[in-house]
Amino acid sequence: MTVSTAPDFRTRLQDWLPKLVLAPSFAVTILFVYGFIGFTVLLSFTGSKMLPSFKWVGWENYEKLWALPAWNTAVMNIAIFASLYIVICTAVGLMLAIFLDQKIRGEGVLRPIYLYPMALSFIVTGTAWKWFLDPGIGLENVMHLWGWQSFSFTWIKDGNMAIYTIVIAAVWQTSGFVMAMFLAGLRGIDNEILKAAQIDGASNWQLYRRIVIPLLRPAFLSAFVILSHLAIKSYDLVVALTGGGPGRATEMPATFMYSYTFTRNQMGIGASSAVIMLMTIAAIMVPYLYAEMKEKKG
Amino acid sequence: MSAVTQDTAVSMGRVTRALIYLLLLLFALFYLLPLYVMGVNSVKPLAEITGGNMMALPEVWTLDPWRSAWSTAQIGVEPTGLKPYFLNSILMVVPAVVISTIMGALNGYILTKWRFRGDTWVFGLMLFSCFIPFQIVLIPMAVVLGKLGLAGSVPGLVLVHVVYGIGFTTLYFRNYYATFPTELVRAAQIDGAGFFQIFWRILLPVSGPIAVVSIIWQFTNIWNDFLFGASFGGTNQPMTVALNNLVQSSTGVKEYNVHFAGAILAALPTLLVYIVAGRYFVRGLMAGSVKG
Structure with a gap:
């Protein structure tokens, strides 16, 4: 031993x-x-209805899924919602960050005001905006009472426009967060570079377009990843704000999955829609996470 | 960077500067407006909302909507108010936050100070789990919770939130401990300190800031969760689900003032956390998004 x-x-x-x-x-x-x-x-490859079953049906669920008008509406909606949401949030966030970074008096007061919606649940946000946008008691009514009789804002009741009310509420909730990300990026930029450029006679516009914004590339990337991930997962906000309506006008993949799986007893189709959601997010997240982790090691 | 001033301010004319202030103030209004609307309308009698101006201050101030939202409003079929659901949320959030944070701290400690072959893979797998759309786990989770006898219970929700929370808490602690000098850990090891002793005596005392970040992040996320609560809450639903039931109920008169009071009640805990520890909240958001 x-x-x-x-x-x-x-x-x-x-x-x-x-x-x-x-x-x-x-x-x-x-x-x-x-x-x-x-x-x-x-x-997603089985004929599961109300309960999981293991009867193999091949690609049938996926074929059915893409033939469903409701799913196509959902995909269309998420495309509209995600692109507008990401672009507007990024634009608003970047603008607020650049403006806040100009030695603004009261920055300490403004910043938390921009950011607090992020602490709320989407259900609260949805409830607040649902009533604020309601023509009967909300904004439209207020404008009428203030004397602007012709004012009309009925998007939330309009099947063609309701999706944009979700964009408004979602931008309200997260644009402050994007602002914080850009602000952190801006504060990390070496001022000497900017001074040098100014001495060389660059205008403010050129300064930001040519130097500052390119330097914010990592913040843009993070914002894109986080926002697209939030967009695809958006479920609560739709439920609280429009309930997927009017009709099915604001159906999203997340609400589609839930209703097909749990209320319509089409579990196989619900599962296939969840798989497509996962694939979409993975296509964005995996390369990003891989690059982040590799960078760290090196 | 100490010699560099923090902001990237550029010189500009007074008019431009005034316009920037104006724009910043307008945006502040945009962010505050819904909160203001919720606030003033939660202390108005219903008639003043349906027959009056949503932006106006109340003519008659009343706390009845708050009382109703808290203890008598109809939630689903029971006129219980939001109180029992608020309690459910607390019973769910506290253990879920504590457990996931402790696990995250230990995981982060191991993944940085006790590295082993394949640890990057372990971390990578846990990291990706933070970003999955939860729809992909809803069906099997419902099956498993049913088998475990935890369906529709608060412990079931605690389990769900711990499982899908440890990815983020591990990420936080791992990134934080990565900056802590490993030499100190090795030195303590040579002096005969064990695994838990090193964690307890050396790492934990410096973990304050990241623990706050992790706790706030978990608290906010779990308190605000709706999907899991709606799917697995059964009769023990959390606050968010109850609020949605209150607002969406199709029976009777829509009591907007009660809805607003309920929405503020649901938002209050996370808002308070944000007001008290907003700095950490921001840091948590950043740490969750910018990993580099």
């Missing part, structure tokens, strides 16, 4: 302890995240 050279029990335990402590988290992640993803992918 090589008792003298073999590590004693305590040392061996110490060697194993880190992995032992990490194991539950890892196991839970593998099971509840990746195992569940696998299960949902599997279900």
Whole structure:
């Protein structure tokens, strides 16, 4: 026996302890995240209705899904919503950050005002905007009472326009957060570069267009990733603001998945829509996370 | 960077500067407006809302909508008010935040100070789990919670939030501990300190700021969650789901003032956290988005 050279029990335990402590988290992640993803992918190829069944139907659910008008509306809506939401949030956030960065008096008061909506739940935001945009008691009514009789703002009741009210509320909620990201980026820029450019006679506009905004590239990327991820997951806001209506005008993939799975008992189709949502997010997140982690190592 | 002033301010004319101030103020109004509307209309009698101006201050001030929202309003079929649901949310949030933060701290400690082969993969897998659309796990989760006998219970919701929260808490603590000198850990090891001793004596005392970030992030997310609460809450729904039921109820007169009071009640805990510890809140948002 090589008792003298073999590590004693305590040392061996110490060697194993880190992995032992990490194991539950890892196991839970593998099971509840990746195992569940696998299960949902599997279900999307079965004829599951109200309960999971394992009758293999191949690509049938996916074919049915893309033939459904409701799903096509949802995809169309998420395309409109996500692009407007991302572009407007980024534009508003960038503008506010640049303006706030001009030695503004009262910055300490303005910043938290811009940012507080991020602390609210989408359900609260939806409730507030639902009534504020309601023609009967909200903005339209207020304008009429203030004497602007011809004022009309009925988007929330209009099937063609309701999707834009979701954009308004969503921008309200997150543009302050984007502002904070850009502001952090701006504060990291070396002022000497700007001074040098100004001495060379660059105008303010040129300064920002040619130097500052290109330097904010990482912040743009982060904003894009976070916003697109929030957009695809948007469920609560739609539920609270329009309930997917009027009619099905503001159906989104997230609400579609929920109603097909849990209220219409079309679990197979619901699962296939969830798989498509996951693929879309993964297509954005995986390259981003991979690049982030690689950068860190190097 | 100490020699550099912080802002990138450029010189400009007075008119431009005035316009910038004007624009900043207009945006402040835009962000405050819904809060103002909720606030003033929650202390008005209903008649003043339906027959009056939403922007006007109340003629008659009343706290009845708040009382009603809290203890008597019809939620679903029961006239219980939001009180029991508020309690559900607290019972759900506190353990979920505590457990996920402790697990995140230990994971971050291991992934930075006790590195092993494949640890990057472990972290990568946990990191990606932060960003999945939860729709992809709803069906199996419903099945598993049912099998465990946790469907429709607060412990079930705690489990769900811990499971999908540890990715983020691990990320926070890992990035934070990565900047902590590993030499100190090695030195303590040579002095005979064990795994937990090092964590307890060396890492934990400096973990204050990141623990606050993690707690705030988890608290906000879990309190504000709707999808899991609606899917797995059963009769023990959290506050967000109850608020939605209150607002969307199709029976009877729409009591806007009660809805607004309820919305503020649902928002109050996270708003308070934000007011008290807003700086950390921002830091948490940033840490969750900018990982580099």
